[in-house]
Amino acid sequence: MNSTLNDANPDSSTEPVLSVRNLQTVFRTDRELIRAVDGISFDISKGETLGIVGESGSGKSVTARSIMGLVDSPGEILPKSSIKFNGEELTEYTDAEYQQIRGSGIGMVFQDPLKSLNPVYTVGNQIKEALRINRGISGQEATDKAIELLEDVAIPDPARRLKEYPHEFSGGMRQRAVIAMMLACDPDLLICDEPTTALDVTIQAQIIELLQDLQEERDLAILFITHDMGVIAEISDRVNVMYAGEFVEKAPVTELFENPKHPYTEGLLDAIPGTNAEKERLNTIEGDVPTPNEQATYCRFAPRCPKAFEDCEQVHPVHVPISEDGEHSAACLLYPEDRSTEEAVEYHRERGREAEDVPEGDHA
Amino acid sequence: MNRFIYLLKRLLLGIPVLLFGLTVTFLVLYLGPIDPVLAILGRDANPAAARQLEIALGIRYSDGSMVPLWIQYKNFLVDMVTFNFGTSWGVARNQPVMDLIIGRLPATLWLGFWSVVIALGFGVPIGLYAGLNSNTWGDYFASFGGIVWRAMPNFWLAVMLAGVLSAGGILSGYRDFLIKTDVIGTPDELQYLFSGIDVFPGIPILEYLWIPIPNLMPMAAAFKWILPAALVLGSASMGNEVRIGRTAVLESLNSEYIDTAKAKGVSTRRIITKHVGRNAVIPLLPVIMGEFYLLIGGSVLVESVFSINGLGNLFLRAAFAADIPVLMSLTFIFIVIQILFNTTQDILYTYIDPRITLADNNE
Numbered sequence: 001m002n003s004t005l006n007d008a009n010p011d012s013s014t015e016p017v018l019s020v021r022n023l024q025t026v027f028r029t030d031r032e033l034i035r036a037v038d039g040i041s042f043d044i045s046k047g048e049t050l051g052i053v054g055e056s057g058s059g060k061s062v063t064a065r066s067i068m069g070l071v072d073s074p075g076e077i078l079p080k081s082s083i084k085f086n087g088e089e090l091t092e093y094t095d096a097e098y099q100q101i102r103g104s105g106i107g108m109v110f111q112d113p114l115k116s117l118n119p120v121y122t123v124g125n126q127i128k129e130a131l132r133i134n135r136g137i138s139g140q141e142a143t144d145k146a147i148e149l150l151e152d153v154a155i156p157d158p159a160r161r162l163k164e165y166p167h168e169f170s171g172g173m174r175q176r177a178v179i180a181m182m183l184a185c186d187p188d189l190l191i192c193d194e195p196t197t198a199l200d201v202t203i204q205a206q207i208i209e210l211l212q213d214l215q216e217e218r219d220l221a222i223l224f225i226t227h228d229m230g231v232i233a234e235i236s237d238r239v240n241v242m243y244a245g246e247f248v249e250k251a252p253v254t255e256l257f258e259n260p261k262h263p264y265t266e267g268l269l270d271a272i273p274g275t276n277a278e279k280e281r282l283n284t285i286e287g288d289v290p291t292p293n294e295q296a297t298y299c300r301f302a303p304r305c306p307k308a309f310e311d312c313e314q315v316h317p318v319h320v321p322i323s324e325d326g327e328h329s330a331a332c333l334l335y336p337e338d339r340s341t342e343e344a345v346e347y348h349r350e351r352g353r354e355a356e357d358v359p360e361g362d363h364a
Numbered sequence: 365m366n367r368f369i370y371l372l373k374r375l376l377l378g379i380p381v382l383l384f385g386l387t388v389t390f391l392v393l394y395l396g397p398i399d400p401v402l403a404i405l406g407r408d409a410n411p412a413a414a415r416q417l418e419i420a421l422g423i424r425y426s427d428g429s430m431v432p433l434w435i436q437y438k439n440f441l442v443d444m445v446t447f448n449f450g451t452s453w454g455v456a457r458n459q460p461v462m463d464l465i466i467g468r469l470p471a472t473l474w475l476g477f478w479s480v481v482i483a484l485g486f487g488v489p490i491g492l493y494a495g496l497n498s499n500t501w502g503d504y505f506a507s508f509g510g511i512v513w514r515a516m517p518n519f520w521l522a523v524m525l526a527g528v529l530s531a532g533g534i535l536s537g538y539r540d541f542l543i544k545t546d547v548i549g550t551p552d553e554l555q556y557l558f559s560g561i562d563v564f565p566g567i568p569i570l571e572y573l574w575i576p577i578p579n580l581m582p583m584a585a586a587f588k589w590i591l592p593a594a595l596v597l598g599s600a601s602m603g604n605e606v607r608i609g610r611t612a613v614l615e616s617l618n619s620e621y622i623d624t625a626k627a628k629g630v631s632t633r634r635i636i637t638k639h640v641g642r643n644a645v646i647p648l649l650p651v652i653m654g655e656f657y658l659l660i661g662g663s664v665l666v667e668s669v670f671s672i673n674g675l676g677n678l679f680l681r682a683a684f685a686a687d688i689p690v691l692m693s694l695t696f697i698f699i700v701i702q703i704l705f706n707t708t709q710d711i712l713y714t715y716i717d718p719r720i721t722l723a724d725n726n727e
Contacts (some may be wrong), residue, residue, distance in 0.1 A: 115620040120646075120716070129625075155463065
């Protein structure tokens with residue numbers, strides 16, 4: 001069963017910082033159960049950046065919030081899910097225990113820097129709060145440390161900036177300040193939920209560069225969520241492509257861009273402006289991400305897939321290894337490529353059945 | 365720009381407001397159907413006395429010609445800003461208006477004070493509770509209560525409450541509860557709320573300085589007496605504070621900066637006291653300060669239903685008696701207080717919300 005790609009990279013001897021297995025986050029409404037995140041698994045190691053890419057509504061942000069323990073009612077994480085952070089099972093944590101992990105363990109940078117700082121407190125106050133709570137630093141020492149942090153994120157004249165309010169900062173500056181605040185917590189893992197989406201392109205590049213430098217300095221593990229393939233190409237080591245609550249393809253970043261396997265990934269890459277310069281119009285993927293409101297017994301991408309065939313509506317695809325080392329996999333009935341379509345479908349059907357019997361995460 | 369200059373500027377900006385308010389009041393009263401001579405001397409006044417009065421009132425020169433309206437307007441403005449309020453025509457003939465107002469002030473202050481304290485003391489905490497526990501039964505109960513309080517009109521609630529509490533009403537037992545008091549009329553105890561201790565007895569001028577010592581029994585009695593009226597007067601504000609408080613807390617709780625604060629490990633308690641608290645006060649402030657508007661209008665009504673001899677009652681009776689000096693002086697005082705309240709609110713805002721700048725423009 002070592003072909004299952006959820007397994008940690010056999011080359012890396014170190015324990016992953018974050019290990020997510022079969023994460024299922026659902027939202028109960030009066031009418032239906034929405035499976036925003038439906039059975040995803042991944043690992044992140046020290047110093048590594050994992051990108052999660054997908055369209056709006058594919059469940060990326062819910063994944064991030066699930067890890068942070070910030071899923072509010074009516075959302076809930078189903079009992080079979082496992083989120084292990086430095087070996088600790090977070091899904092069993094109480095609110096108070098989670099408070100200990102947030103900040104000093106896992107930090108998070110949100111999408112809109114204009115909204116993610118409290119408007120009525122100075123930037124310095126908010127950074128120093130992080131320092132005091134997570135590292136017990138206060139007073140003059142905290143001020144010095146905060147100045148240092150603002151310097152680290154390349155904010156000029158940090159001593160003066162510390163006394164200013166968020167509305168006196170520009171958008172890019174605010175995102176830097178948020179990053180500085182999260183670094184003040186000294187986390188092992190930083191979750192970035194579309195941190196560059198609200199910023200213009202030049203600022204985007206600066207923020208990405210900043211994150212890369214900080215990662216190198218601190219050996220941070222980063223989970224980077226975005227819908228922007230260009231940004232993903234810049235920052236990630238490995239990429240998981242998400243669609244309707246599931247991962248449809250996982251691959252190292254260069255491999256993904258050079259050799260995409262899943263029709264959805266192909267569609268996403270085709271839709272990047274500038275890659276198909278000879279074409280007059282940009283390719284798009286017709287339709288929208290469906291709301292996953294029932295168990296996946298079929299391929300959720302099938303209705304929009306140019307390569308879909310009859311069985312796609314009947315059989316739920318499992319991850320099939322593409323590369324030898326198992327780093328690249330795709331969940332599509334077209335694979336394994338060396339088999340005929342019938343054989344491939346049968347392969348998926350069987351593996352699907354096995355997965356139901358064997359609890360997730362227990363692969364040999 | 366520092367806060368002191370800002371304050372001065374706000375006060376200066378109050379002057380046009382004051383002028384406008386006084387002008388409108390002047391026009392309403394002087395261009396209206398009120399005939400001062402008729403109001404003072406009655407229908408059967410003898411012409412010589414009437415002429416004499418017109419001269420005394422400043423609407424006719426001693427040579428018999430009429431004083432133009434704009435001169436009357438100018439004289440009126442000067443009288444007002446120099447606090448030369450004149451004497452009453454009708455409510456208490458020939459009594460200085462200043463004395464009249466000072467005499468009625470304690471009852472209104474006592475009533476207004478408790479209506480604000482009760483509204484704030486219950487409305488704000490209940491609203492915050494409802495926001496923090498949104499969509500629970502406690503929230504539904506509090507929110508529904510807030511709407512009910514808001515919806516009950518002052519005039520209806522005042523009559524109902526006065527009815528059930530006075531002799532023969534189903535709650536008339538309230539009057540004998542703990543301390544025997546009435547609920548209708550002005551509490552006599554108002555005169556005995558404080559006893560003074562002279563600081564410098566016998567020393568000229570300084571002998572008027574005294575330290576007020578509250579007298580507990582009269583205070584309790586006066587409180588019990590005024591409580592129903594204060595409840596009515598504060599009812600709408602209380603309802604408003606519940607509703608706005610709830611919304612303000614909810615809005616803040618759902619903001620992204622709360623997620624950020626959680627993400628850096630801030631405890632729930634601190635998130636509520638520090639991050640939600642101050643943001644929730646911003647929309648609450650105008651509601652709290654705006655209580656004053658409601659108090660002026662409400663006190664006219666509540667004081668007349670409960671027969672409390674305060675400024676509201678005085679205002680109403682002056683209006684019926686066409687007592688222009690009293691009406692003018694009270695309006696002037698109300699406008700001045702209103703401007704002071706608004707200025708206070710603006711200054712408080714600069715402390716609570718840093719996004720409100722003291723400067724004229726953001727360069």
